[in-house]
Amino acid sequence: MATVPWADTLNDPLAELVEQAQRGDRVALAELIRETQDRVYNLAYRILGNAQEAEDLTQEVFVRMWRALPRFRGDSKFTTWLHTIATNACLNRKRSLRRQLDTQLDAANWLDALPSAEDGPAEDLLARDERTRLWEMVERLPEKYRLVLTLFYQQQLTYQEIAQVLTLPLGTVKAHLNRARNALAASLEKVGIR
Amino acid sequence: MTNCQDIQGLLPQYVADGQPAAGEYAAVRAHLNSCTNCLATVELLQYVETGLSDWPLQPASPDLTNRILAAIDREAPIEPWRLLPWNIWLPALTLLVALALAIFLTPSMQGELGTVSWIEPVKAVPLQVQFSADPALLLALWIGFSTAVCGIGITLALVHGRLPDEEELDHVRHRLSDKAHRLWRLAGQ
Structure with a gap:
């Protein structure tokens, strides 16, 4: 079995697949894509807010990943590296789509746009799964908060890895996350879930 | 407080x-x-x-992997210089080099390899190296050199290469038959 010098140090479960894919193993490449495509798709969906756009972008991200794969030397975990490519691609696409997709909320007024208890019958509100509503609330947060929330909770990246992906100071990442948590708590209170 | x-x-x-x-x-x-x-x-x-x-990842479409692989294939044109996979052409090249050495360093040339002189540039002292014209020694040198070249190539292929899979072999067969067909047509003209 081929040895990967950086696999042990970073404890990367995908190291073996990455190394095989770098050597041109198509089966390993397919497996690597299967293992990570949902992460990229969810990140893209969280930023773009559109399933079709998210799938198109996921495809584009993996083509970029494949082009850059020979240069990947394992300085970070593969998923951290992939998230960096995906985040940059998503933010670039978002910028180009901003005029077409009218989903961007004004960051200053986003809290007002959250659903309130008067938005529907009380029975409907109660019938909805509370957790699902919480995840839906994330969609209404400003982009920078959605991004850190999905990277931390859904993609399971550490604070340090998020800082690396977003090229932000560690303190800024924690501050964004804490503001996002506060915002979600405030919106839970507003809709009367808690 | x-x-x-x-x-x-x-x-x-x-x-x-x-x-x-x-x-x-x-x-x-x-x-x-x-x-x-x-x-x-x-x-x-x-x-x-x-x-x-508890926030789960939403699964993407089941056929997304295939679409990604198809997109990668569209992005991957075969480079014109890359006639064969390197783990095939490297040993083949070394064998060709050995063959070339065998042709051009045959004993028929040994008579021309009598004495070679170099001038040492700084001291300007003539330096002469005498070569033996012994055919047995030249033959031994040729065998040693070409074997070493072959050995390096095959060792490199074994250490870094891998056995080509069926898809690669099909690709090689296709390209070789294509080249042979073109050569045949050129020869016919």
Whole structure:
């Protein structure tokens, strides 16, 4: 079995697949894509807010990943590296789509746009799964908060890895996350879930 | 006594860190013992924390992997210089080099390899190296050199290469037959 010098140090479960894919193993490449495509798709969906756009972008991200794969030397975990490519691609696409997709909320007024208890019958509100509503609330947060929330909770990246992906100071990442948590708590209170 | 405004700013991280009792959060714990308002915020934040920790990844379309692989294939034209996979052409090249050496260093040339002279550039002292014209020695040198070249190529292929799979072999067969067909047509003209 081929040895990967950086696999042990970073404890990367995908190291073996990455190394095989770098050597041109198509089966390993397919497996690597299967293992990570949902992460990229969810990140893209969280930023773009559109399933079709998210799938198109996921495809584009993996083509970029494949082009850059020979240069990947394992300085970070593969998923951290992939998230960096995906985040940059998503933010670039978002910028180009901003005029077409009218989903961007004004960051200053986003809290007002959250659903309130008067938005529907009380029975409907109660019938909805509370957790699902919480995840839906994330969609209404400003982009920078959605991004850190999905990277931390859904993609399971550490604070340090998020800082690396977003090229932000560690303190800024924690501050964004804490503001996002506060915002979600405030919106839970507003809709009367808690 | 610490006021609510100071404490509220610490609560999200306090909850995210698992509400530890000691260290920097000692003041927070003390405040929560006496403030129902901040305690209610902690409960909300705890609900957010638990809810987000269960946040699942939504699966993409089942055929997305195939579409990605197809997109990668479209991006990967075969480079014109890359007639064969390197783990095939490297040993083949070394064998060709050995063959070329065998042709051009045959004993028929040994008579021309009599004496070779170099002028040492700094001291300008003529330096002469005498070559033996012994055919047996030249033959031995040729065998040693070409064997070494072959050995290096095959060793490199064994160490870094791998056996080509069926798809690659099909590709090689296709390209070789294509080249042969073109050569045949050229020869016919």
